[in-house]
Each structure stands twice: as C-alpha cells, then as structure tokens.
Amino acid sequence: MLEITEGSHAVAEAVRLCRPQVVSAYPITPQTHIVEALADMVANCQLDADYITVENELSALSACVGASAAGSRVYSATTSQGLALMFEVCFNAAGMRLPIVMTIANRALGAPLSIWNDQQDSISLRDSGWLQFYAEDNQEATDLHFIAYKVCEDHSVLLPAMVCFDGFILSHVYEPVDMLSQEDVDRYLPPFTPYQRLDAADPISFGMYATPDYYHEFRYEIDNAAKRAKEAIKKAGKEFNTLFGRDYSAMVEGYRLEDAETAIVAMGSICGTIKDSIDEMRAEGKKVGLLKIRVFRPFPSEEIAQALSKVKRVAVLDKDISLGAKGAVAIEVRDALYGSATPVKGYVLGLGGRDVRKKDIKEIVSLVEKGVGDQFFGLRRELL
Amino acid sequence: MALAIGCRAKPGKSRDNKTGSWRVFKPVFDKEKCTKCGLCMTLCPEGCIHQTDEEFVEPDYTFCKGCGICAEECPGEGIAMQQEEK
Amino acid sequence: MVDKTLELFDCGHRACGGCGAALAARLVMKGAGKDTIVVSATGCMEVFSTPYPETAWKVPWIHSLFENASAVASGIEASLKKQGRTEKVVIMAGDGATFDIGMICISGAFERGHDFTYICYDNEAYMNTGIQRSGATPYDASTTTSPAGTCSFGNKLPKKDMPQIIAAHGAPYVATASIAYPADLMQKVEKAINTKGPCYVQVHAPCCTGWGFEGDQTIAIAKLAIETGLWVNYEMVDGKVGKVKKVVKKPVEEYLSTQKRFRHLFKPKRQDAEIATIQAMADRNAEKYGIEIKLKKE
Numbered sequence: 065m066l067e068i069t070e071g072s073h074a075v076a077e078a079v080r081l082c083r084p085q086v087v088s089a090y091p092i093t094p095q096t097h098i099v100e101a102l103a104d105m106v107a108n109c110q111l112d113a114d115y116i117t118v119e120n121e122l123s124a125l126s127a128c129v130g131a132s133a134a135g136s137r138v139y140s141a142t143t144s145q146g147l148a149l150m151f152e153v154c155f156n157a158a159g160m161r162l163p164i165v166m167t168i169a170n171r172a173l174g175a176p177l178s179i180w181n182d183q184q185d186s187i188s189l190r191d192s193g194w195l196q197f198y199a200e201d202n203q204e205a206t207d208l209h210f211i212a213y214k215v216c217e218d219h220s221v222l223l224p225a226m227v228c229f230d231g232f233i234l235s236h237v238y239e240p241v242d243m244l245s246q247e248d249v250d251r252y253l254p255p256f257t258p259y260q261r262l263d264a265a266d267p268i269s270f271g272m273y274a275t276p277d278y279y280h281e282f283r284y285e286i287d288n289a290a291k292r293a294k295e296a297i298k299k300a301g302k303e304f305n306t307l308f309g310r311d312y313s314a315m316v317e318g319y320r321l322e323d324a325e326t327a328i329v330a331m332g333s334i335c336g337t338i339k340d341s342i343d344e345m346r347a348e349g350k351k352v353g354l355l356k357i358r359v360f361r362p363f364p365s366e367e368i369a370q371a372l373s374k375v376k377r378v379a380v381l382d383k384d385i386s387l388g389a390k391g392a393v394a395i396e397v398r399d400a401l402y403g404s405a406t407p408v409k410g411y412v413l414g415l416g417g418r419d420v421r422k423k424d425i426k427e428i429v430s431l432v433e434k435g436v437g438d439q440f441f442g443l444r445r446e447l448l
Numbered sequence: 449m450a451l452a453i454g455c456r457a458k459p460g461k462s463r464d465n466k467t468g469s470w471r472v473f474k475p476v477f478d479k480e481k482c483t484k485c486g487l488c489m490t491l492c493p494e495g496c497i498h499q500t501d502e503e504f505v506e507p508d509y510t511f512c513k514g515c516g517i518c519a520e521e522c523p524g525e526g527i528a529m530q531q532e533e534k
Numbered sequence: 535m536v537d538k539t540l541e542l543f544d545c546g547h548r549a550c551g552g553c554g555a556a557l558a559a560r561l562v563m564k565g566a567g568k569d570t571i572v573v574s575a576t577g578c579m580e581v582f583s584t585p586y587p588e589t590a591w592k593v594p595w596i597h598s599l600f601e602n603a604s605a606v607a608s609g610i611e612a613s614l615k616k617q618g619r620t621e622k623v624v625i626m627a628g629d630g631a632t633f634d635i636g637m638i639c640i641s642g643a644f645e646r647g648h649d650f651t652y653i654c655y656d657n658e659a660y661m662n663t664g665i666q667r668s669g670a671t672p673y674d675a676s677t678t679t680s681p682a683g684t685c686s687f688g689n690k691l692p693k694k695d696m697p698q699i700i701a702a703h704g705a706p707y708v709a710t711a712s713i714a715y716p717a718d719l720m721q722k723v724e725k726a727i728n729t730k731g732p733c734y735v736q737v738h739a740p741c742c743t744g745w746g747f748e749g750d751q752t753i754a755i756a757k758l759a760i761e762t763g764l765w766v767n768y769e770m771v772d773g774k775v776g777k778v779k780k781v782v783k784k785p786v787e788e789y790l791s792t793q794k795r796f797r798h799l800f801k802p803k804r805q806d807a808e809i810a811t812i813q814a815m816a817d818r819n820a821e822k823y824g825i826e827i828k829l830k831k832e
Contacts, residue, residue: 085616086609114612119642123605126639129598130573130609136616138609156598161454222453260456262571262594262610264621269589271597272455278586281451455586462546462583462590470551490716491753493549493556495541513551516750529750 066242071202071234072097074241075141075167075227078209080111081249082165085136085256088116088127092146093179094231095169099141113139121146125153125166132162133270135261137213140164143231144171144178144185151189157224158193159286160271161259163216164224165209166194169231170332170383172416180417181231182383183332187360187392193286195225195293196361198331202239204312204358205229207304210244210253211312214300219259221293223286230333230383232417244308252307290362297359315359316367320346324353326429327372329397330381331357334420338381341425352429357393365400372401378408379432385412390438409437418442463511467494471514473529479504481526488518488527536567536724547590548582552749554739554756555579557713558655559626562737565723566651568593571614571621573607575631576600578662578741579655594621601635603627604643604652611648622727623650630660632736633669633694644703644732651726652734654696657741665744669694672764673815674808675795677744682798687808692815700734701773707731708770712738714756715767715779722769738765746794758789763816766823780827783820786813 069077076098079087087106089099105111114131118124121142128138142150147168157164168186172178186196197212199205205227212225229235244252260268274282294315301313319339321327328338335356345352355371357364372378378401382391389395394410401408409432414420424442431437482504489497489505496508497518507518519527542563549556555578563570572595574580580597583590598606603625611623627636632654640652659677660666667680671689676682680689701708707729711719719737726733740756742749759765760781767779787809790796799805799812820826 086612088609088612112616114616116608116612116646118605118608119645120638122602123608123639123642126598126602126605127609127612129602130596130606130611131613132609133596133606134571134610134613134617136613138613152599153602159455160598259453262596262621264569264571264594267459267592267594268456269459269584269591269595269597270454270456272457272584272586272589273581273597274455274586278451278455282455285451285453449587452587457584457587457589459544459589459592462544462588465546465548465588467546467548490561491557491713493551493553493560493752494545494547495543495560496545508545511545515551515553515752516748517552517557517752520750521753 065245066240068238069241070097070236070238071205071229072236073101074202074206074243075209076101076105077243078206079139080105081244081246082209082213082253083137084113084139086116086127086131086138087113088118088124088131088138089140089142090118090121090124090146092143094171094235095141095143095167097235098167098169121149122153125150125157128164129153129157129160129162132164133160133262135258137256138164141167141169143169144173147185147189148173154189154192154194161222161289162224163222165212165216166224166226168226168228169235170228171231178416181233182415182417183228184384186226186228187384190361190392193223193290194361195223195290197225197227197359198357199227199229199234200333200335200356202234202241205234206241206243207310207312210249211297211300211304213253215293215296217256218296221289221296222259223289223293228332233333248308252304293362315364316371317356317358318371319354319356321353321355321371323351325351325376326432327353327355327375327378328381328425329355329357329378329393331360331393332383334381334383334414337420337422338425341422344422345426345429350429363396368397368400372406375406377432378406379428379437380408380410382410382412383414385415407435411437411439411441413441466510467513468510471512471532473514473516474509474532475507475512475514475516475519475527476530477505478526478528481524483524485523488522491517491521493517536565538564538720540564540568542568542592544590544592546588548585550743550749552742552752554713554741554752555655555657556582558737558739559583561713561716561719562626562653562723563593565720566622566624566727569621570624571610573603573610573623573625575603575627575636577628577631578657579626579628581662600631602639603631604636604639607650608643608646608648611650624727625650625652627654628661629654629656629658629670630668633696641703644700644705648732649730650732651723652732653723654734654736655739656736657739657744659744661741661744673812674799676798677795687798687805697734697736697770701770705732705734706772707733709735710767711735712756712760712765712767714753714760718767746797747792751792755789755792758784758792762786762789763820763825764789766819766825768823775823778823778825780825782829783826786816
C-alpha cells in the first residue's frame with residue numbers, strides 16, 4: 065500500500081513485518097526515529113518482540129549475537145559512533161556466521177563530531193564480513209530489509225547484513241513508499257530456520273578459538289560465503305520481483321548508461337540527485353550515465369567492469385575518504401577496471417552532510433572530461 | 449575433516465587430547481586406606497577419577513595430569529604421588 | 535534437584551595441572567545441570583576448554599568477546615523467553631572480564647534484570663594473557679603489570695568489592711564461594727540458577743601458575759584464604775548478608791607465605807608494615823562479616 069511516510073518509520077514498519085523476536089538497539093542520531101517507532105510498536109502490541117534497552121551499542125549487537133545464536137530472528141540499528149563502538153562485535157558476528165540484520169542510518173564519523181550524513185561509517189566496516197546494501201531512496205531502504213533477511217538467513221550465506229540509508233537525507237524525509245502487507249512478507253520471508261542453535265537437546269560449542277592451523281581456512285570460508293551471497297541476492301531479488309514487481313536481483317543498476325560516454329559511479333541517496341542532473345545534461349546533449357552500486361559487499365567487481373566496459377571515462381563519487389589514500393569506492397572501482405584503459409577519477413564530496421547539488425554533478429562531469437580528479441570536491445577555499 | 453561453519457564443535461573432541469602425557473608424577477591409590485568418601489572425585493580438576501564396580505576410586509590415566517590435588521586432600525592419606533617411569 | 539554425578543565439563547582440556555578454574559568449571563556445571571546454556575568470556579577457561587575442534591563442554595556453549603558475555607547472555611535470555619524455552623543461562627567469566635572490561639555490559643544486564651546466573655571465577659589477575667593485574671588483584675600481589683621491585687611492593691590498589699556492586703544493582707541473590715568448599719559452591723550455584731533474576735556467584739579459584747605454588751596445594755591455599763579472612767564466603771539475599779563461613783582465624787602470613795606473588799613481603803627482608811596493612815584488611819573483613827569463631831580461653 066502506498067503511503068507518504070518518514071524514512072525511519074518506513075524502515076521500522078518493514079522490520080516489524082519481518083517479525084524479529086528480539087530487537088536490541090541503542091539510540092543515536094539519526095537512527096533514533098527507527099528505534100523509537102519499534103518501541104512504540106512493541107508497547108502497542110503491534111510487534112511481538114523482546115525489546116532490550118541496552119546500555120551501549122556494543123551491548124546492542126552482542127545481545128543480537130546471543131539471541132541469533134539461540135535461534136531468534138533479530139534486529140538492530142545504528143550509525144557512526146555507535147557502529148564504531150561495536151567494531152569488534154561486527155567482526156565477531158560475521159565470523160560466527162550469524163544472520164543479523166542491522167540498519168545503518170549513515171552518518172559521518174568524528175572527530176570532529178558530526179551528526180550529518182556521509183558513508184564513512186559503514187564503508188569503514190567493509191572488511192568485516194557483513195553484506196552491505198545501499199539504498200537510493202526510502203522505497204529501496206524499505207524493500208532491502210526484506211531482501212537482507214532473506215539473503216543472510218540463506219544457509220549458503222549465513223552472514224550478517226547492513227542495510228544502509230543516508231542519515232537525515234533519507235531517514236528524516238517523507239517519501240512515498242509502497243509498503244508490503246504482512247501477508248506479502250510472510251509469503252516472501254518464512255520463519256527463521258537457524259542452521260544450528262544453542263540447544264540443550266543438541267549441545268554445540270559456538271565461537272571456539274582457532275589456532276594458526278585452522279584460522280586461515282575459516283576466513284577463506286567466510287569470504288566464500290560472502291561471494292555466495294551474490295547468487296542468493298540474485299535469487300532473492302528475482303523472487304521479490306515476481307511477487308511484488310520490484311527487481312533487486314542486480315547488485316548494480318545503470319541509469320542512461322547504455323550509450324554513455326561518461327559514467328558516474330555512486331551509492332546511496334546521491335544517486336537521486338545524479339539522475340536529475342543527468343537528465344538535464346542529456347537534454348543539453350551530453351552523454352552521461354550513472355552506475356548505481358546497490359550492493360557494496362560482496363563487491364560486484366565483474367558487474368561493474370561489465371557495465372562500464374563501453375564508457376570513455378568514469379567518475380566515482382565517494383561520501384567517504386580513506387584518510388591518507390583516496391575514496392574507498394573509487395579505489396575498488398578502479399580495481400574492478402584494472403587492465404582496461406578507461407580513465408577512472410575519484411571525487412570525495414558531501415562529507416559531514418555537505419549538500420550535493422545537481423550543479424556539483426555537472427561540474428564533476430566537466431572535471432572528469434578534462435582528466436582532473438582524485439581530489440576532495442567542493443572545498444570552501446576561504447577556510448583553508 | 450571439513451571445517452564447521454562459524455568455528456563450532458559438538459561435545460566429545462576434547463578427549464582426543466590425552467593429557468595423561470603431561471604427567472611427571474602419578475597418583476597411586478591404596479584400596480586399604482580408601483574410605484570411599486569420594487572427595488578425590490569431587491576435587492579433581494580433570495574430573496577423571498571415577499568409581500569402580502566395588503565403589504573404590506580409580507583415575508583415568510589417559511587424562512590424569514598428575515597435579516597431586518587428590519593425594520594432598522585425601523583424608524585417609526590413601527593416595528601417593530610416585531614419579532613415573534616413561 | 536540436579537544430577538550431580540554428571541560430568542558436563544569433559545577431560546582433555548588444556549588447563550594447567552591443579553588449575554582452580556578448571557575445578558570451578560566442573561563444580562559449577564554440577565550445580566547447573568545439563569539444561570544450561572553457558573556463555574563464556576574470553577579468558578583462561580574459554581581458552582583451555584575450546585581450541586577448535588576440541589571442546590570440553592557437553593552443554594550448549596557460546597563465546598563471543600572479552601567484555602560482552604553479559605550482553606550476549608541478555609540476548610539469549612530474551613530469545614529463550616520468546617521461544618518459550620526453559621534452558622537456564624549461565625555466564626562464566628574470569629575476574630578480568632568481570633571486574634574490569636566487562637563492567638559496562640554487566641551493569642546494563644543486571645540493571646535490566648534478565649534471568650541468568652553470572653559465575654565469576656576469580657583467580658585475581660589476567661591469567662590467560664600472562665598474569666597481569668586486574669581489579670581483583672589483592673593488595674601487594676606481584677603481577678607482571680604490578681610487579682614488586684626495588685621501589686614497589688606490587689599491586690597498590692585494593693580488591694574491588696564486586697559482590698557489593700552487583701548487589702547495588704538489585705540482584706536478588708549474590709554469593710561468594712570457593713573451590714575449597716565444593717558442596718557449598720554447588721549449592722550456591724544451584725540456588726542462583728533457581729532464583730529468578732540476575733544472580734551472581736564469585737568463586738575463588740587459586741592459580742598455581744600465576745600465584746606461584748605447586749599444583750597440589752590449590753585447595754589448601756583456597757582454604758587458607760578463607761581462614762585468614764582475606765576471602766570471605768557469604769551470601770546476600772536481596773542485599774542482606776547471611777550464611778557467612780566462620781573460621782578459627784589465622785594470621786595472614788600463613789596464607790601470604792605460601793605464594794611467590796607475595797614472596798617479596800618476606801624476602802630478602804620481611805616487610806612488617808606491608809604485612810600489617812594486609813592483616814588490617816583481613817581484620818576489617820572479619821569485623822564486617824563476623825567470620826571469627828571465638829574459642830573460649832581456658
């Protein structure tokens with residue numbers, strides 16, 4: 065059913081429909097509206113979950129680890145400083161192969177302290193083994209939660225997943241969202257069947273330690289699981305399309321890319337701005353297209369190389385900076401195109417909530433046409 | 449053997465590790481002095497002392513580390529630690 | 535009543551010969567029974583019992599990280615509640631995981647009042663990483679991060695009163711126990727498990743390797759700790775102290791002289807002032823808890 069709703073509320077509703085048994089999250093701007101909405105649902109008997117009001121984010125995810133291991137579908141949400149605080153639990157959860165779904169309302173990492181949007185937080189955890197989905201708008205943010213549970217609970221995957229949507233820009237903004245019904249979701253997402261669980265009837269030791277004789281292979285297996293997620297995503301996305309008419313089977317999505325000379329690569333809400341800007345540039349005769357990355361982990365290397373095989377130049381936008389190096393997405397896209405002669409330039413922009421406008425995109429296209437890039441874009445020179 | 453997902457295991461495999469090989473001294477149980485109080489069974493950190501059919505006690509030497517707690521605590525002084533010949 | 539003949543902590547684990555913590559694990563499991571899910575923190579017990587693929591645990595067991603056992607247990611408890619399952623959740627963590635790095639998670643979990651039992655096996659230092667001091671390390675004990683030397687008598691800080699901190703969170707049952715008194719320990723564990731709400735039992739588990747004594751002396755030293763008043767066995771039901779173990783009190787020297795970690799108090803020179811300070815601590819415990827059996831003077 066189509067509703068005009070705040071992004072956070074749409075996400076909370078999607079989570080409610082997935083019937084988690086345990087919700088464990090610590091409030092942090094700009095995720096607060098999600099956890100508040102879920103608490104409200106529990107208080108009004110609309111969500112039959114045990115809502116644990118933990119004392120910090122590390123405990124939030126740790127409680128999810130316990131509840132998931134015990135056999136429950138679980139949910140958490142965080143951002144920025146909170147995600148950083150649960151850094152070791154993230155690696156732990158992935159290594160323990162627990163299918164936890166966590167929403168990240170992307171926000172900049174301090175210092176300096178910032179509550180505004182960029183994607184540094186989740187991107188900084190790209191090594192952790194979590195699947196990572198990036199939503200362009202609130203419809204995607206909503207739907208990706210159903211997809212995420214389906215994919216991560218697949219016994220060929222069994223990895224936790226982050227559904228990332230830009231803080232404030234999406235979380236606090238009202239957009240039209242076609243919300244599935246409970247019947248719809250029950251049809252798509254069956255009750256959680258753990259691969260194994262903590263159970264006195266069949267005792268298992270979870271989370272043992274691995275000596276050098278075993279650790280290497282355990283990590284190889286987790287990497288394989290992340291790569292198997294590609295197939296699981298394709299399957300889950302196809303089924304979603306068959307049932308509900310929205311296709312999430314592809315990890316990347318082109319917009320006016322087929323005959324593009326310049327390709328812009330980006331993730332998240334910025335893609336909406338880019339699409340509008342592309343429409344304007346196309347009207348002026350410029351052949352520009354967008355490659356949106358919707359799944360960042362596992363990294364869709366082949367899909368990116370394939371999609372960009374015919375363009376003359378690539379501009380990668382990063383709402384993050386690997387300090388001392390370059391934007392993380394640009395580095396990985398360039399790696400995907402290794403061996404091709406196509407120039408790839410990276411642009412770091414929009415950090416800490418700095419607004420990105422259509423004209424910024426146009427300026428970036430001009431820069432990449434001139435072969436100028438690999439820089440911070442839009443610096444306020446008067447401050448430097 | 450294939451790795452278990454998530455570094456997990458079912459019970460039992462610790463017994464593959466025969467800790468009896470650690471021993472320098474071996475507890476020797478004297479049936480004459482044994483009052484069957486069971487204290488040695490309770491206090492063994494390995495839990496490897498078990499009751500025989502006659503309700504006397506015997507350690508499982510496959511796992512006994514020879515720590516000597518049983519000998520030290522036996523109220524009847526019925527256990528002696530002897531250096532093992534290897 | 536739990537079947538106490540069951541061995542739920544198996545042979546083949548890699549604890550040192552004479553390990554107090556290993557004995558604590560065995561005895562706690564006898565008090566807990568097989569309908570238990572154990573949550574371990576990183577530490578000696580976790581490491582010596584679960585090198586992949588050799589696990590010594592015959593009950594469902596989970597280890598996540600060092601500081602978060604209470605949070606993991608909170609999640610398990612919530613999940614079991616939603617599933618309508620009856621297994622009991624028992625946390626097993628060392629003093630390092632409990633007194634220090636785990637404080638935040640413990641405080642939150644106890645404040646939320648989850649139904650679980652927290653067992654702290656207290657060997658008074660971070661043993662697994664090589665005998666570094668913890669908040670449970672007693673005054674003047676020498677550890678690798680609080681070593682005795684020409685200008686130090688070892689750990690300068692008092693032992694954190696963890697049971698009181700837990701009781702202050704409103705825990706319905708808090709107890710201290712020792713491997714020296716196994717029947718008492720098992721009884722306290724069983725009581726904790728059968729008391730609804732977050733309960734805590736702190737088990738004194740002397741460490742031959744870390745404290746510096748022969749492995750066969752573990753029980754004897756645990757007894758001396760109690761007999762000198764440096765460790766008090768007691769219970770707190772809804773915050774009220776009771777069932778204090780009474781002793782014919784011995785001077786602290788009898789305990790301190792048995793362990794290398796206190797040797798600097800005797801050699802090369804006897805440190806009367808330091809020993810007197812420790813005696814005063816023991817005397818304060820004796821006074822506070824009423825541990826002394828006063829023998830009638832003939």
